[in-house]
């Protein structure tokens with residue numbers, strides 16, 4: 001699974017709230033592979049550069065973010081290090097596909 005996503009950090013590792021100034025939405029190109037969500041600037045960088053971030057998905061959980069109503073097609077990703085982020089997909093089908101991908105990698 002791969003594609004453009006919007007991402008917003010909520011909790012840093014150890015469940016600490018992400019500090020102000022770092023909670024904005026940003027667009028990234030995500031690649032799901034081998035229990036990791038690799039986060040790249042764009043499609044091109046995914047081929048030739050190191051990822052900006054690697055989100056480890058072992059013992060992670062993705063659920064539709066029903067409590068987040070400011071945007072549509074948003075999922076909440078809980079990781080084993082107790083970090084949390086929101087990911088917005090382009091439509092509902094994409095969101096379901098990311099949830100499935102993350103929960104079943």
Ligand code: I3P
Pocket residue numbers: 020021022023024025070
């Ligand atoms: C954040 C940015 C986010 C906003 C967040 C702000 O500021 O405006 O869009 O989240 O609100 O802190 P910054 O870019 O300076 O980090 P929402 O879009 O969800 O409102 P928050 O403090 O409630 O997380």
